[in-house]
Amino acid sequence: MNNTTKLLVTIFIALSLCVSAAFSAEDVSSFAFKMNGHKHNMEQDFVDRAVQEWYDVAMDSFDLTSFIDSLAQEYGLTITDFYLPEDIRLAYEVDSTGVNDFQGTVVLDSLNMIAYGYGCRFDIDVLNMGLRFGGVAEFDSGQFQIDLNEPEIIEPVILVSDSGGVLCPTLAGILVAGLNDAAKQYLNELAVMFETLVSDELFVFLNPIASLGIDDPELLSAALQSFPLDMALYTEYDTNQGIVQLVEEINFLLGTTENPTAFINIEPEQVAGSRLTSGGFSFIYWSLQRGFMWHTEWDESQRVNAAFGIMDELDINGYRIETRWKNVQKKAYLGADLDPADITPDQVESFLADSEHWDTTGFANVQNILDNGFARELTPFMLLGMGLQDGLPLTENGKIIAPATPDWEPADGFVGVSGNEYLYNLKIYALATVRRFANQVDVWQAENELNAAGWTAAFPEWWRKGDLWLDADFRDRVWAILVDAIRSEDPTAQITTGLHILGFMSSLERWVDDLDIVGFNYYPNLSSALPVLGFSVGEYVWAIRRVLKGLDYPDKQVWLLETGYPGIETDDPPDSILLTDDAMYFSENRQQEYIETALTSSVENGINGFYYFNLTAPENFGSGGPELDKYLRFCGLIRRDTDEQKIALSPFANLYNRLLLKTGIVRNNKMLPQSLILHQNYPNPFNPETIINYQLPKISRVKISVFNIRGQLVQILENGVREAGYHTVRWDGCNEMGSKVVSGIYLYRIKAGEFVCTKKMALMK
Structure with missing residues (x-):
């Protein structure tokens, strides 16, 4: 070419990928x-x-x-x-x-x-x-x-x-x-x-579908059937401006898979004064527990604390957290006779006692993160059972399991397992995870982009392995396992999932009864920086609400679970830049424009929750992986190495807080702790400051003290009556006189009523 x-x-x-832009009424647009x-x-x-x-x-x-x-x-x-x-x-x-x-x-x-x-x-x-x-x-x-x-x-x-x-x-x-x-x-x-x-x-x-690289006719047909759309290009006279314009028209989610035009004459209810009820950052394991990737010397608690500290400072109070399957189940059960139907909830604890297959410290690590968040009044929702290849349990030979038919040829490092074997392990993990955190999580996300798993598994460089992902019946079985686990272990919780464009309508039709919140993922600018397509996010919200009205579910909430725009260049493009180069010039100012228009247009069209992916990202091109992932690695809002905030972060926080429905931090009974616990400080060892979290099931008089190894009092950190809930204190390594203490082992003790607990911590300089 x-x-x-x-x-x-x-x-x-x-033009073919949902073009839109803000425009001043004083200008003339051709x-x-x-x-x-x-x-x-x-x-x-x-x-x-x-x-x-x-x-x-x-x-x-x-x-x-x-x-x-x-x-x-x-x-x-x-x-x-x-x-x-x-x-x-x-x-x-x-x-x-x-x-x-x-x-x-x-x-x-x-x-x-x-x-x-x-x-x-x-x-x-x-x-x-x-x-x-x-x-x-x-x-x-x-x-x-x-x-x-x-x-x-x-x-x-x-x-x-x-x-x-x-x-x-x-x-x-x-x-x-x-x-x-x-x-x-x-x-x-x-x-x-x-x-x-x-x-x-x-x-x-x-071809908006072919631009995704789908050559298989059957996959292409399924994509078109599951996301009904129509496009046109024409010129027409604009009476307001008095000129003839070129008009690109696209209409999508026009109907069902059986009747692609069923919703043409339907409009969602108009919204006035719409506000967000939820929002923040949509973390996964790699962006929270392994966030700030360039700090190779940091441990997990430092990474989480850095992220939550920024959120706390900016008053962004919602986040998604993933209990990574691989981190709690280190070894998979395998066998031709395994059947998920044989697993009952009362067997879960006995499975977890099997240390050969399970490592419950993974649950404890997630609990520490939740406690940290609650202490800062952050509200989580939890991602459950994401079947991406890097998060699945291993066999005894160290290979990653992949749901597959006997004819599947495994990639290096993977082994095919039957659908029953995969679901058997998934069910134990799901029941155990929901049970562990049911008292602290109000919303569960079952899988992520499960509806598009057939496409991601069809290409070797993408994120899923195993040809069973191409089978809609198998995906429905995965869905049922996760939904049943949530309903049985946490019956008052709400369920959502992150729907991809590919497979959207067919999956929504099958799963809509289970969904309390219709969640979707949308990244319109990953292949081109121009035009900045934030406005199309609001149009997507409008279309989903039309679908829900057409399916007779007009009152279901809609959440954007993932979106992002790459922010690579700190400077704006030069005036002399050619269009071909400008189209790939992902600047931080354009990232800000995208986020602001995406958030504003979404709220105007009736969205309830808005989550950005992600606070931190690798900020490099990496190697391997799908081409579409290339620029996703720059969607974070923190600059690599320097930890400086990108231009968009502060405006995002300000707009988020203006659009958020402020109801105050009111936790229901399920969000209050069930027992009094003093958590291990983090980071540990530390320098110069550490955080100590504790939780109270009821109002109590609390005293937290620090002692040196000889039992001499160093500092009193907390002394007074505290409400039931999650609390945090910090120690800056100083004694009561304000002088820095020497490196070494120190003890910290909580006394709350009759409860007394002491733990060790290490100060290193």
């Missing part, structure tokens, strides 16, 4: 995007910009000056002043014949020159030199097919004024005819070059 074709390729990729019937004028016409850049290339490769020189030699003229058309203007038209869906012209700036010859002076202006183009667009079977007609040459206007002798008017007429022929010859050459912008290579990029 040549560079000029790539210019429009980039544009139409953006491009508009219409999504789900809602029209949005765009700040920038990328097609116009692409055409201008194409023309700059065309001027270099096809010299208009040579035409003029040939003409001057033919007529014996001397050119003294010559001004080439530096720019090309794009204007849209409505085809009055109805043949074309879209139509427009590209017209060069005027060509001006002064010529002398035969005692005459000729002032020459060549106007209206350009091409008319038009075509039709059709969306069918996942292909957005654009057929462009052969460009038509616009008749140029040649103006020649003469002065001099009596023959000058006659010579001027001859010159007009010659200039007309030369202009048409140039335009013919230009038309051939213009056609390269819409070559057949372009059509591949106009």
Whole structure:
């Protein structure tokens, strides 16, 4: 593909991937995007910009000056002043014949020159030199097919004024005819070059499904069936602006898998004064327990404390936490006779006592994180049973289990297990996890993007292994195991999941009865920085609420569980940047724009929960993995190595707090601790400060003291009546006089009523 074709390729990729942008009412917009019937004028016409850049290339490769020189030699003229058309203007038209869906012209700036010859002076202006183009667009079977007609040459206007002798008017007429022929010859050459912008290579990029790299016809068919959409491209007159615009229209989630247009005439209830009821950061194991990846010397508690400290400072109080399967079950049970139906809840504790297969310190580590969060008044929801390849238990040979048929050829480091074997282990893990944290979690997320597991398992470089993920019946069995575990162990909790675009509708139809909260994941800008598509998040919320009304569930909550925009460059792009480079210029200012428009538009369209993925990310390109993951690694809001906040973090926090429905921190009985516990300090060893968490099941008088190894009092950290709940104190390594103490082992003791507990900690300098 040549560079000029790539210019429009980039544009139409953006058009076909839900384009939108904020736009000032004072400006005139020649491009508009219409999504789900809602029209949005765009700040920038990328097609116009692409055409201008194409023309700059065309001027270099096809010299208009040579035409003029040939003409001057033919007529014996001397050119003294010559001004080439530096720019090309794009204007849209409505085809009055109805043949074309879209139509427009590209017209060069005027060509001006002064010529002398035969005692005459000729002032020459060549106007209206350009091409008319038009075509039709059709969306069918996942292909957005654009057929462009052969460009038509616009008749140029040649103006020649003469002065001099009596023959000058006659010579001027001859010159007009010659200039007309030369202009048409140039335009013919230009038309051939213009056609390269819409070559057949372009059509591949106009397929929003194919852009994900799905070549399997069955998978592609399932994708289209499960996310009903329609697209169109046309020109129309905008009465408000008094101009003709190019309009890209996309409508999605129009109906069910059986009736793809069932919801066309349905609109969700209008919302006024909508506010968030939940929101924050959507962590997984790798971004919380292993966050701040560049701090290789940090332990888990330091990473968590750093993240929660930022959230506490910015008053962002919601987060997702994952109890990673692999961290609590170190070895899988295997056997042809295993059946998940044989597992009953009363067997769970006996399974956990099997230290060969289970490591319950994984639960204790999660408990420490929850206690840390509660002490800061952070509210968790928990991710359960995510089947990504790096989080699954191992066999006795150290290989990762993968649900697969006998014909599956395992990748290195993996071993196929039957569906029953996978579900047998999953059920024990799910029951145990929900039981452990039912008193502290109000919302459980069952799996993540389970509906798209067939696509992620279909490609070797993606995140799931095992061909059973391609089986919808198996995915439904996974879903049932997780839902049943939550309902049996925590019957008052709410259930959600993170639905991917792929497989959205078919899975929602099957699982909607189980869902208290419809959660979805959406990353519209991972493949292109432009346009910044935050507004499309709100349109997605609108479409989901329409679906829920059409399915007769209009009152279900909607949460965005994951979204993100890469923030790589700290500076804005230079003015001279080409569109192809600009389209991949992920700046922190654009990240801020995305987050603000995504959050605002979501709330305006009735969202209840908004979670950003993630506070920290690797901030490097890494190696291996899917191409779509390349820029996801820069969606964090903390800069690598320096720990500085990216530009977007503080505005996100401010907007979040303005849009959050403030109800105060009111914990129901299930959120109060059931016993009095003094937790191990962290970090430990520490320097210069450590945190001590404790929990009270009822109001108590509490005294927490620090002693040296000889039993001498060093400092009293807490002394007074405290409410029931989760509490935290800090020790800065100073004694009662405010002086720093020496390195060594220290004791800290809590006395609350009759309860007394003492633990050790180490100060290292």
